[in-house]
Amino acid sequence: MTIYNPHNLTEEEFLQQYDPNAFDRLSLSIDTVIFSINVDPQTINYRKLDDQKLAILLVKRSDHPFLGRWALPGGFVGMQETLDEAARRILQNKTGLDDLYMEQLYTYGAPNRDPRMRIISCSYLSLIDSSKYQLHVSELVEDSAWFEVELIEEKGCLRISNGETTFLVKIEQKSVRKGKQIITSWQVAAESKLAFDHDAIILDGLLRLRGKIQSTDIVFNLMPELFSITQLQQIYEIILGQKLLAPAFRRKIAHTIVETGQYSQDKGHRPSQLFTYQQR
């Protein structure tokens, strides 16, 4: 059965005369917030536990706009790719790894977020096991580096630092009316020295991560194969931005991990048993 539209065209005829340029067109990029856990080699002390930090991968822009500024790894979506495929390709390029945890985060589309033209950014959140990336990232020519990220609520500040360069992104709790409710959330309050609106994307990524580690198992994508419970607890504490009580923490995660019988070594204190993740 052939269907005609109000201009008496069949679908085939319609598609033939359709002019893709009749409507405004724009570009679509993917930007990826890649989280990992870093240990500063300078602070390693065999008497103490490693000082773990949440880290993100940034790349230095080598062309206009924002030349020389740090940005999230990203790229344009190819015409034959799905969004997930584009995100996976970009991750593979930057980290050399292929089966990372990855989820779509949010889509940013302010008209002037890019000075070249209207570019929409579909952002992705990715998590990478700290024991794996070192091999790959350093091989890449591109100027990329891991930056520690910390949300300091008291100071209204998102601190992003790699030792050499530090960004202090001013943030504030904004209340927005949404229908009958007033919803309060952290927002970037002032322009920072990062490229584009990437400071806002990083903040949203961190908040998504914070929300999801409470209700899912995604932390284990940040962990090496073997880890101690205290190590895991510290990562929760970094991401949540608050201290947790050990017994309660143990009870909560007990069902997601299994004993290995192996123990940590070469530390100036009681060794801890190493566990591994096991999905329920």
Add this chain to the structure above:
Amino acid sequence: MTIYNPHNLTEEEFLQQYDPNAFDRLSLSIDTVIFSINVDPQTINYRKLDDQKLAILLVKRSDHPFLGRWALPGGFVGMQETLDEAARRILQNKTGLDDLYMEQLYTYGAPNRDPRMRIISCSYLSLIDSSKYQLHVSELVEDSAWFEVELIEEKGCLRISNGETTFLVKIEQKSVRKGKQIITSWQVAAESKLAFDHDAIILDGLLRLRGKIQSTDIVFNLMPELFSITQLQQIYEIILGQKLLAPAFRRKIAHTIVETGQYSQDKGHRPSQLFTYQQR
């Protein structure tokens, strides 16, 4: 200080020679899942409680592609609008209301999801108080209608019906490896008679709503000013797809509502006290 890129151009020079058509371009549309609560006027019985249903607003397509099929209300994003502004404009057009609850849902970008060209759909979730829309929607010329939505897990089916037309969207629980985890979620399993991939968007919207009513107050955007606790409980039950126990439910929501002293009337049973939402 002027910065030069590898081709020795300043940012101003770079932007002047930048050809927006050098990269693939595409279009961006917004599609909105507008939820509300419907009561079928035919089943009203003064001895019984209203039979409430979760409903979404669909519009019948008046042109190719998918001419004559039902689709989510949507439209293209204007060049000077943010995504939120475009979503708000579309909502205002379809419902006549301006301050609805609205949040970005997910962005869909499969290369062939639209036969015209590459069109990315950024979807929004919106909630509308059932006592308000009736005034407006019927005034609109466009062929739009409220469809009941129900996720029937046992049958692996998403039922979307307005009495005349019923869509039975086949769904299945798919397990996907994401990094170290296997994540299982409902996915559309077979093509349905809805336009584009809108069946998948509706499913994702319903699942988002299901997740969010457990941890936030968004249900109240679906409620009229005054409601009984049982009425509220039934809406939770519809959205969650399971029965709840009344005493536990009361305890859970007690802190979000306040007594009004008013009571329901003209019913063939004990009247219920009417409550109203109060944000903590």
Add this chain to the structure above:
DNA sequence: TTAATAGTGTCTATGAGACATTATTCT
């Protein structure tokens, strides 16, 4: 022994699940 961390025990308070009971209205 001491520093540092690992790991356990247990009391209490809170909240969820389950079921039973009482209350109120209209026909």
Add this chain to the structure above:
DNA sequence: AGAATAATGTCTCATAGACACTATTAA
């Protein structure tokens, strides 16, 4: 009285918070 729903009481069980305590290693 009987149908229908509203609203409360209460027992149990599971979990979360808080704190104290014991264990183990290397220097």
